[in-house]
Structures are given as C-alpha cells and as structure tokens.
Amino acid sequence: MVTATITSSPAVRAADPASEEPAYLACRGVHKSFGTTTVVRGIDLSLSRGECVALLGPSGCGKSTLLNMIAGILEVDRGVITCDGVTMDDPTRGVRLPMQKRHFALVFQDFSLWPHMTVRENVAFGLRMRGIRGRKRRERTDRALERVQMGGYARRQPAELSGGQQQRVAIARAMAVEPRVLLLDEPLSALDARLREELRDELSDLIRDLNMTTIFVTHDQIEALTMADRIAVMNDGVIEQIGSPQEIYTRPQTAYVAQFVGISTLVPYEVRDGLVFIGGVQLAVNNLPGRPSGRCMVRREAIIVHAPDRSAPAPVADAGAKHEGHLSINAVCTQARYLGGTYDITARDQAGAHWRGLAREPIRAGEAVRLTFSVEALCFLAR
Numbered sequence: 001m002v003t004a005t006i007t008s009s010p011a012v013r014a015a016d017p018a019s020e021e022p023a024y025l026a027c028r029g030v031h032k033s034f035g036t037t038t039v040v041r042g043i044d045l046s047l048s049r050g051e052c053v054a055l056l057g058p059s060g061c062g063k064s065t066l067l068n069m070i071a072g073i074l075e076v077d078r079g080v081i082t083c084d085g086v087t088m089d090d091p092t093r094g095v096r097l098p099m100q101k102r103h104f105a106l107v108f109q110d111f112s113l114w115p116h117m118t119v120r121e122n123v124a125f126g127l128r129m130r131g132i133r134g135r136k137r138r139e140r141t142d143r144a145l146e147r148v149q150m151g152g153y154a155r156r157q158p159a160e161l162s163g164g165q166q167q168r169v170a171i172a173r174a175m176a177v178e179p180r181v182l183l184l185d186e187p188l189s190a191l192d193a194r195l196r197e198e199l200r201d202e203l204s205d206l207i208r209d210l211n212m213t214t215i216f217v218t219h220d221q222i223e224a225l226t227m228a229d230r231i232a233v234m235n236d237g238v239i240e241q242i243g244s245p246q247e248i249y250t251r252p253q254t255a256y257v258a259q260f261v262g263i264s265t266l267v268p269y270e271v272r273d274g275l276v277f278i279g280g281v282q283l284a285v286n287n288l289p290g291r292p293s294g295r296c297m298v299r300r301e302a303i304i305v306h307a308p309d310r311s312a313p314a315p316v317a318d319a320g321a322k323h324e325g326h327l328s329i330n331a332v333c334t335q336a337r338y339l340g341g342t343y344d345i346t347a348r349d350q351a352g353a354h355w356r357g358l359a360r361e362p363i364r365a366g367e368a369v370r371l372t373f374s375v376e377a378l379c380f381l382a383r
C-alpha cells in the first residue's frame with residue numbers, strides 16, 4: 001500500500017480564469033446556429049491585451065465559426081462580444097460593428113492572396129485601404145515582409161511561391177496594418193511538416209515580439225502547446241477547459257481534454273473507506289478525489305515500463321511521506337512500438353485496464369512487465 005497526497009482536479013470551470021481581470025477582448029454567452037443546428041453554445045472567453053489564445057479542437061467543433069463571429073464576418077445569434085470596452089456585437093441591443101471598423105486582422109485557412117498582385121502589392125493593399133501612403137506605406141510593407149523573411153520575394157506573384165511562402169505573405173499582410181487583434185484560422189495547416197515546425201516557431205516569436213492580442217485556431221496540439229499563452233479546448237460548440245498549456249497538459253479536468261491533448265492512460269478509480277483503488281492496486285491518499293468513483297489519468301511519459309527480467313528498484317512507500325509514493329503495477333504487454341530511443345508500450349493489468357508507458361529496452365507482446373510511476377502523476381478527472 002502506498003500513502004501519498006494526490007491533488008484532485010478542481011471542479012470543471014464554467015467561465016475562464018481571466019474573467020476577473022479587465023478583459024481586452026471578451027465573448028460572453030456567444031451562440032450560433034446554422035438552421036436547426038447549434039454549433040457554438042454559449043461561449044465565454046476573455047483575453048487580456050497581448051495575450052495569445054489557441055482554440056483547439058477536432059474538425060467541426062465550431063472553432064472557425066467562433067473566430068468568424070469575433071472577426072465580424074458571421075453574425076452572433078446570442079451573446080456579447082467586446083473589445084477594449086467597446087461592444088462589437090450585442091444582438092439584443094441591435095449592436096453589430098462592421099468588420100472593417102473592428103480593426104482586426106484575419107488570416108484564413110486558405111490564406112487567400114490576390115493572385116494578380118505581387119507580394120509587395122498584396123501586403124501594401126490593406127495599408128492603401130487605410131489611407132497610408134508614400135514612404136510610410138513602403139516602410140511598413142518592407143518591415144512586414146522582412147519579419148516573415150520574404151523581403152527577397154517582393155516582386156513575385158503568389159502563383160510563383162510555395163504554400164509556405166504564400167502563408168508568410170498572408171501573415172505579413174495581416175501584420176502590416178497593425179491590427180488590434182490578430183485572428184488566425186489554421187495558419188500553418190497547408191504546410192509540410194518541416195516548414196510547419198519552422199514557421200510555427202517564427203510565428204510564435206512574431207506574436208510575442210509584436211505583443212499582439214491573438215486568437216488562433218488549430219487542431220494541432222503541438223501548435224497550441226508551443227505557441228499559446230492559454231489553450232481553450234473546444235468540444236461540440238463549448239469550451240471544455242481553458243488554461244495554460246501546462247495546466248491543460250498536466251491537469252486536464254475531463255477525459256475529453258486528457259485524450260485530445262497528449263497520450264495517456266485513463267483508468268477507473270474507486271474510493272472505499274478512505275482508500276483509493278486503481279487498477280487493482282490500493283492507495284491511501286490524504287486528499288481524496290471529489291467523487292467516490294470516476295476516472296484518473298496518467299501521461300504516457302510518466303509511466304516507466306520495466307522488462308520482466310530487469311526489475312526496477314522496489315517501490316518505496318514510506319507511510320509518512322508526501323508526494324514521494326510510487327505505484328507499481330503488474331501487467332502484460334499487448335503492443336510495443338519503437339519510437340526511436342524509447343518504446344511505446346501498451347500493457348493490460350490484472351483488472352483488464354490498458355496502460356500506455358515508455359520502455360527503454362525492447363519488450364515483446366505477451367511478456368510480463370511492471371509499470372511504475374509516481375502517484376504525483378495521477379490526475380483525477382471531474383468527468
């Protein structure tokens with residue numbers, strides 16, 4: 001038996017944590033339906049000035065719809081959107097600020113550049129529309145192009161650029177007008193893996209340098225984890241959880257978030273007489289989870305899988321120790337995949353639960369293994 005303090009997840013938050021700070025950009029109870037289908041269901045989201053938030057979720061969960069409402073492209077059915085204290089949308093009061101008066105820049109999924117214009121003309125276009133002329137326009141255009149390393153391509157037309165280069169021009173065009181808010185819809189989705197990684201870091205630096213209030217849509221968890229100050233994980237038109245990348249990753253509140261971000265094991269737990277039972281193993285914890293039964297999560301990298309013949313040091317369970325307990329679970333390997341350096345192991349315990357962990361040595365399916373991890377790595381889910 002192991003004694004340790006396990007911190008259970010707090011209850012699922014109804015609103016996001018930034019709601020107590022003065023918000024620069026805020027959505028309150030925003031709804032949107034197409035016909036009889038509701039695709040955005042009462043979204044509350046607040047950003048402070050200069051903050052970068054990722055809307056992360058699977059295809060069809062309403063990310064682009066929410067972004068387009070904020071941009072002013074789509075009408076809000078219900079709810080309020082404000083920026084810098086000014087109401088942009090409030091259908092009950094008949095308020096709807098036109099897109100061009102919001103001073104937001106939106107980069108689309110397909111980054112739609114004007115094909116008949118050169119790169120320079122594309123970037124300068126928005127400035128021209130805003131009445132910025134002469135040297136100032138040239139300088140701002142050049143600066144925007146330099147920022148995305150496209151200075152050498154100013155005279156080309158979009159058709160003469162790769163997808164990644166076109167994407168950079170689209171971002172330069174958005175940045176050049178120095179918008180109040182930058183809205184990006186899957187800005188990197190059209191790129192191949194290597195360029196995507198490169199441009200992800202570049203874009204992340206750009207957003208930080210410019211201290212731009214940014215919302216970007218993605219279904220790529222790495223993009224969200226590396227680029228955002230906070231991640232809003234969306235599920236079927238609602239924000240399931242919002243928090244820093246670390247919070248989302250290490251303390252998901254729901255099974256949906258745990259499974260959407262990262263690779264993990266979800267196992268049932270039960271509380272009986274102050275003892276928590278997990279995967280046939282009994283734990284005594286100082287802080288009981290909020291519910292008598294449910295599921296808890298452990299990240300794959302927190303679980304070390306030991307080959308049958310090389311036993312790990314016996315888990316030390318000092319009854320008085322806090323945060324030092326280790327769990328050891330006997331299981332049978334059902335699948336092993338080489339990841340380069342480590343092996344991704346799936347193993348079934350005696351209670352029938354499937355665990356994912358990492359092994360440093362090769363293990364074959366059918367072999368008995370031992371899984372060890374710190375009780376600290378356990379996260380009890382609210383649902």
Ligand SMILES: Nc1ncnc2c1ncn2[C@@H]1O[C@H](COP(=O)(O)OP(=O)(O)OP(=O)(O)O)[C@@H](O)[C@H]1O
Nearest residue numbers: 034035039057058059060061062063064065066219
């Ligand atoms: N103009 C529209 N008319 C009818 N249904 C729409 C319209 N726009 C979006 N939808 C539907 O609303 C839902 C949410 O769409 P949305 O584009 O917001 O999803 P998404 O999260 O951005 O997905 P993806 O990752 O595929 O871009 C989808 O089921 C979509 O088919």
Ligand SMILES: [Mg+2]
Nearest residue numbers: 063064065217
């Ligand atoms: Mg979309």
